[in-house]
Amino acid sequence: MSTTKLFLRGVADMRRFPLPQLCTLLTVCMVALLAGTGLLILHNVQSEVLRTQGQARFQIYWKVGADLTAVEAQWTDLKRAPGIAEVSTFTPRAALSELMRGLAPKNSGGGLAASNGANGTSGASVGEDFAWLEGENPLPATALVSFNIPPDEQPEPWMGRMYARLKGLEGVEQVTYNPTQLTLATGWIALVQKAAWPALGFFALVVGLVVGNTLKLMMLARRDEVEILSLVGARPWFIRAPLFANGVVQGLCGSVLSLFCLKFLQTWLRSVLDVPPLFLKVEFLPLWQSVALVLCTTCVAGLASLIAARK
Amino acid sequence: MVHLEHVNCILGGAQALKDVTLHVERGEFVFLTGPSGAGKTTLLRVLYGDLKPKSGAADVAGVDLMRLRGAQLPELRRKVAVVFQDFKVLPERTVFENIAIALEVRGVSSVSIDKRVRAVIRALDLEERSYARCGELSGGEQQRVAIARSMVVNPELILADEPTGNLDSDLSRHLIELFKQFNTYGTTIIMATHNREVLSWAPEARQVHLVRGVITEAPPSAAGWVLDTKPIIGGRA
Numbered sequence A: 001m002s003t004t005k006l007f008l009r010g011v012a013d014m015r016r017f018p019l020p021q022l023c024t025l026l027t028v029c030m031v032a033l034l035a036g037t038g039l040l041i042l043h044n045v046q047s048e049v050l051r052t053q054g055q056a057r058f059q060i061y062w063k064v065g066a067d068l069t070a071v072e073a074q075w076t077d078l079k080r081a082p083g084i085a086e087v088s089t090f091t092p093r094a095a096l097s098e099l100m101r102g103l104a105p106k107n108s109g110g111g112l113a114a115s116n117g118a119n120g121t122s123g124a125s126v127g128e129d130f131a132w133l134e135g136e137n138p139l140p141a142t143a144l145v146s147f148n149i150p151p152d153e154q155p156e157p158w159m160g161r162m163y164a165r166l167k168g169l170e171g172v173e174q175v176t177y178n179p180t181q182l183t184l185a186t187g188w189i190a191l192v193q194k195a196a197w198p199a200l201g202f203f204a205l206v207v208g209l210v211v212g213n214t215l216k217l218m219m220l221a222r223r224d225e226v227e228i229l230s231l232v233g234a235r236p237w238f239i240r241a242p243l244f245a246n247g248v249v250q251g252l253c254g255s256v257l258s259l260f261c262l263k264f265l266q267t268w269l270r271s272v273l274d275v276p277p278l279f280l281k282v283e284f285l286p287l288w289q290s291v292a293l294v295l296c297t298t299c300v301a302g303l304a305s306l307i308a309a310r311k
Numbered sequence B: 001m002v003h004l005e006h007v008n009c010i011l012g013g014a015q016a017l018k019d020v021t022l023h024v025e026r027g028e029f030v031f032l033t034g035p036s037g038a039g040k041t042t043l044l045r046v047l048y049g050d051l052k053p054k055s056g057a058a059d060v061a062g063v064d065l066m067r068l069r070g071a072q073l074p075e076l077r078r079k080v081a082v083v084f085q086d087f088k089v090l091p092e093r094t095v096f097e098n099i100a101i102a103l104e105v106r107g108v109s110s111v112s113i114d115k116r117v118r119a120v121i122r123a124l125d126l127e128e129r130s131y132a133r134c135g136e137l138s139g140g141e142q143q144r145v146a147i148a149r150s151m152v153v154n155p156e157l158i159l160a161d162e163p164t165g166n167l168d169s170d171l172s173r174h175l176i177e178l179f180k181q182f183n184t185y186g187t188t189i190i191m192a193t194h195n196r197e198v199l200s201w202a203p204e205a206r207q208v209h210l211v212r213g214v215i216t217e218a219p220p221s222a223a224g225w226v227l228d229t230k231p232i233i234g235g236r237a
C-alpha cells in the first residue's frame, strides 16, 4: 500500500475516535494561540519601538482660558521648529467634542442625563448640544509634539533641555514626558527577545506532549488493531504512517484555527486600544510569522506522533 | 520448516519451556497436545517470534529466531500465519476488510486483493456475510474469518492455538476439515489443542505432547504418522 494511501487512511481513521481528536485539536489550538499571542505582543512592541525610536514626545497643556489666537501662533511656530516630527493640536473645543464623541455611543440615555444633572443643567442633552459649556469649557488647549532627537545628542539630557524650553513658552501650564520610556521600552524588548527562545522551546514541548499523548491514547484504543497488523506482518511504517498523518493534521488544523482566534483577539484589542489617548494600533502578525507558527506546530505534532507510535 | 534445539524459555520467573527439541518438516500436520498450562501457547509464541527463547537454537521458515532483528519479524510473520482461540478479528471492520488486511500489509494491489479475498470468502462459505461487521458474527463465523485471513496469504506455516476452543463440536469438526484440506495443498500446520475429539478427526496427524514445558513424546517426523491418539507419557519414542 502506498504511503499516500496510508496517510489518507490515517486521516480517515480520525473519525473513529472523535472525542480525543477534538480535545487534542482544541488543546493544540490553545497552545498555539498562546504562542501566537506572545508573538503578537513581541511584534507590536517591536514595531512601536522602531517607530518611535529616536523620537521624543511631549504633551503640552496651556492654561485654561489662555488666549487661543496666541496659542495658535505658538502652534504655527512649533510646526516650523527644527527636528519636529509630528504635531497634533487640540483646541479646547476640539478636545471637548473628541471627548463627547468618545462618550456618546456608550451612553445615549441615562448616563448623560446623570452627568447633566451633576452639572446643574437639567433638561438639555449634551449629545445634541453642548453649547452650554462653550463659555466655561473646562479643558485646556493641548498639543502632542514629537521631535527627532539629533543623532549626535544623548537622548536624556536633550529631552531635559527641550522640556525646559517648552515649559517656558508663554501661557503653558504643564508639560509631561517620560524620560525613561525610551530606555524602558528598549530594555523590555531586549528581555522579551531573550525570553523568546526558551518560551518557543517550551511551546514546542507542550504541543509535542499533548499530541503525543493523544496518539498514545489512540494507540491504546487501537492496540488490537496494531497487534493484528503486526501479526500479519505489517512493517513498522505501515503502522506508524497513519498515526503520523493524524498528528500532522492535528498540528495543521490546530494552528490554523489558532490563527483565526488570534485574528479575532487582535481585532478586539485594536478596537479597545486604538482610542484616545492611547492610539495603539495593534497589528496582526506578519505573514512569515503566521506561516512559521503553522509550520512549527505541524512539525512538532508530526514528530511527536512518530515518537508516540514507536513501539 | 521448524527446527528447535534445546530451547528454554522463562515466563514470569518460571520455566515455561524446558530443553524443547522439535523438528517439523514442510507439509506436516502436527497436533501440540497437553493439559492447560503445559506451555503450548508459549511454544507457539516462540514460533511466531512473539517470545524470544532464553537459550537453545530456533529456526522457523529459514528465519533464525535467536537473532531476530527489527525487519526480520515482518518477514517471519509473512511466512507464518497464526489463528487464535479468541479469533483476534477487528469487530468494527467488515469480514472483507478483516481478511484483506493481511494482503494490504504485503502491498498487494487492490484488484488482486479483491479477487483473492472473494475466493477465500467463497471457500469458507462466508459470502453472505462479506460486508457484515465482524462484531455481529457468531463465534464460528468469526473464527472462519480468522482462518480466512491466515489462508488468504498462502503461508508456509499456520500456527493455530486452540482454534476450536470456543466452538461447538460440529463447527470444530468443520474447521479441522478446513485445516486438513489446506494441509493437503502443502501448508505446514501446527495446532495446539487439549481436545481428544479434535485429535480423533485427524488421526493421520502427528502428535507432540507437552507436560510442564517438557516434550514427552515427539517422534522424529521421518518416523511417519502416529495413529494412536493417546499420548505416551514419560520419554521420547
Ligand SMILES: Nc1ncnc2c1ncn2[C@@H]1O[C@H](COP(=O)(O)OP(=O)(O)O)[C@@H](O)[C@H]1O
Residues within 6 Å of the ligand: B011, B012, B013, B014, B016, B034, B035, B036, B037, B038, B039, B040, B041, B042, B043
Ligand atoms: N505472560 C506470562 N507471564 C507469566 N507466566 C506465564 C505467562 N504466560 C504463561 N505463563 C505460564 O507459563 C506456563 C505455560 O503457559 P501456556 O503456554 O499458556 O500454557 P498452555 O497454552 O499450554 O495452556 C503456565 O504455567 C503459565 O502460568
Ligand SMILES: [Mg+2]
Residues within 6 Å of the ligand: B040, B041, B042, B161
Ligand atoms: Mg494456551
